[in-house]
Amino acid sequence: MFDDFFIRALVAGIGIAFVTGPLGCFVVWRRLSYFGDTLAHSALLGVTMAYTFDLNIAISVFLISSVIALILIQLQKKTNLPGDALLGLLAHSSLAVGLVVIGFLTFIRFDIMGLLFGDILAVNTDDLFVIWTGGALILIVLKLIWKPLLASTVNYELAEAEGLNPDRAKAIFTILMAAVIAISIKMVGLLLITGMLIIPAAMARNISDSPQKMVLFSIIGGLLSVILGLYSSLEFNTSSGPSIIAAALILFILSLFKIKQSIKLKN
Amino acid sequence: MNSNSNILVKLNNAGFRQSEKWLVEGVSLTVEKGKIVTLIGPNGSGKSTTAKIALGIYKNIEGSVEKYTTKVGYVPQKISIDWTLPIRVYDFMLLTETIEDSAIDEALSLTGVIHLKNKNLGSLSGGEFQRVLIARAISKKPELLVLDEPVQGVDYTGEIALYELIKKISDTLNCGILLISHDLHMVMSATDHVICLNGHVCCSGSPSYVAKNNEYKALFGEKASQILTTYEHKHDHVHSDEGEIKKN
Numbered sequence: 001m002f003d004d005f006f007i008r009a010l011v012a013g014i015g016i017a018f019v020t021g022p023l024g025c026f027v028v029w030r031r032l033s034y035f036g037d038t039l040a041h042s043a044l045l046g047v048t049m050a051y052t053f054d055l056n057i058a059i060s061v062f063l064i065s066s067v068i069a070l071i072l073i074q075l076q077k078k079t080n081l082p083g084d085a086l087l088g089l090l091a092h093s094s095l096a097v098g099l100v101v102i103g104f105l106t107f108i109r110f111d112i113m114g115l116l117f118g119d120i121l122a123v124n125t126d127d128l129f130v131i132w133t134g135g136a137l138i139l140i141v142l143k144l145i146w147k148p149l150l151a152s153t154v155n156y157e158l159a160e161a162e163g164l165n166p167d168r169a170k171a172i173f174t175i176l177m178a179a180v181i182a183i184s185i186k187m188v189g190l191l192l193i194t195g196m197l198i199i200p201a202a203m204a205r206n207i208s209d210s211p212q213k214m215v216l217f218s219i220i221g222g223l224l225s226v227i228l229g230l231y232s233s234l235e236f237n238t239s240s241g242p243s244i245i246a247a248a249l250i251l252f253i254l255s256l257f258k259i260k261q262s263i264k265l266k267n
Numbered sequence: 268m269n270s271n272s273n274i275l276v277k278l279n280n281a282g283f284r285q286s287e288k289w290l291v292e293g294v295s296l297t298v299e300k301g302k303i304v305t306l307i308g309p310n311g312s313g314k315s316t317t318a319k320i321a322l323g324i325y326k327n328i329e330g331s332v333e334k335y336t337t338k339v340g341y342v343p344q345k346i347s348i349d350w351t352l353p354i355r356v357y358d359f360m361l362l363t364e365t366i367e368d369s370a371i372d373e374a375l376s377l378t379g380v381i382h383l384k385n386k387n388l389g390s391l392s393g394g395e396f397q398r399v400l401i402a403r404a405i406s407k408k409p410e411l412l413v414l415d416e417p418v419q420g421v422d423y424t425g426e427i428a429l430y431e432l433i434k435k436i437s438d439t440l441n442c443g444i445l446l447i448s449h450d451l452h453m454v455m456s457a458t459d460h461v462i463c464l465n466g467h468v469c470c471s472g473s474p475s476y477v478a479k480n481n482e483y484k485a486l487f488g489e490k491a492s493q494i495l496t497t498y499e500h501k502h503d504h505v506h507s508d509e510g511e512i513k514k515n
Contacts, residue, residue: 029352151362153352161322161341161413162363208353209387 009120013226015131021219024201038091042068044098065178118189118241189241199248206255275443281330290316298443308464340404344415374406393420
């Protein structure tokens with residue numbers, strides 16, 4: 001069944017959408033889109049490491065992204081630079097270092113376009129295993145930290161005062177972010193992963209009235225984007241990542257009409 | 268049972284410093300079951316900071332905090348709900364603890380906002396939001412209730428009703444309350460212990476003691492010390508030995 005590259009890509013994409021849906025909601029709620037971008041940029045370094053030391057790409061990206069996240073947290077504590085400057089610093093320097101390292105690895109042929117924008121041809125059955133088991137693990141952990149994470153998103157002090165340990169939830173969530181980037185990099189590409197997190201969630205915000213509904217619609221939006229995007233990628237011979245994100249954008253635009261309607265109803 | 272088992276939270280000479288500036292220092296206080304302790308003081312006197320020390324929100328403090336309960340309800344002074352998070356009053360009630368629907372309805376009815384149950388939190392007025400905050404804190408049936416200016420933005424009649432509710436909750440749930448309030452009338456009428464702060468503890472004791480204290484007069488003015496007497500003249504109910512309120 002998984003012999004066909006297109007079926008593999010579809011199964012991989014569906015697995016990714018299940019995970020990016022709920023995580024993307026938290027990215028939007030907690031204003032972490034640039035944080036996600038930074039981790040994704042640093043993923044290039046993870047990919048080069050995987051090739052150099054012959055490691056699994058997902059595991060290598062996960063490790064590097066986690067390290068970058070830790071460095072970021074330390075820098076936030078120890079310097080007075082504003083958060084966005086630190087994110088920019090880490091994002092672009094890790095991307096640059098990644099590209100420089102690629103320059104040195106002349107013995108390997110890199111498909112840079114595939115790394116940046118995703119490549120459905122690159123998805124093999126091992127990747128499917130990584131995406132679905134990794135994805136299931138991410139969702140289980142997210143379910144476990146859901147209450148403290150949501151409570152501290154609403155108000156950190158409330159969560160802390162009522163004994164929910166928001167700092168631990170935040171640290172775990174950071175690791176989950178690194179993990180979701182690791183499992184989706186081959187498919188979506190490192191420049192577009194944040195789009196996969198944010199756009200379906202933003203679309204879901206326009207049509208939801210509770211956190212749970214937003215998560216549900218965000219998953220549905222992600223699934224539709226993957227299916228529509230991959231079919232059009234096949235049809236028009238375009239890169240998989242951009243096609244999926246473009247499909248998500250169309251869904252987002254459609255969701256704006258729902259907002260317009262509800263504003264009209266109110267007036 | 269010794270008397271210590273009634274203690275819910277105890278601050279020993281506690282203080283908190285933020286970038287070399289003391290927000291508050293040298294505060295000792297005890298909140299016991301069924302008692303209301305009130306913090307008063309001017310803006311920036313460290314009332315909210317003291318509450319946050321008691322709650323364990325601030326970690327690197329001077330002195331020590333002993334906390335003997337984990338069942339805490341907190342009404343923070345400020346909360347802003349980001350538009351990106353769609354959340355109804357109902358979802359907010361379940362934010363930190365899973366409670367039964369009947370308990371949610373009861374708490375929302377007590378604070379008079381049951382009709383807002385399915386409304387979006389962002390669409391509430393300031394006073395409505397405060398009522399929801401109080402409802403959320405009491406619906407958990409906490410042992411320790413920390414209320415940081417709980418009735419800000421609530422209309423005058425609502426304010427009185429809510430303060431009566433708070434007093435009633437302390438009696439029925441037998442929970443300890445740490446209250447921050449600007450309303451000296453309320454402070455003087457329903458409180459067991461008043462702590463007057465101004466970066467440190469200016470004076471503390473029973474309401475009548477504090478009202479006569481010179482430091483209190485210096486902070487709040489001569490008029491404020493007359494509030495107690497004014498209040499006593501207005502008394503329209505008495506407290507029986509069992510703690511019940513009887514109307515005159």
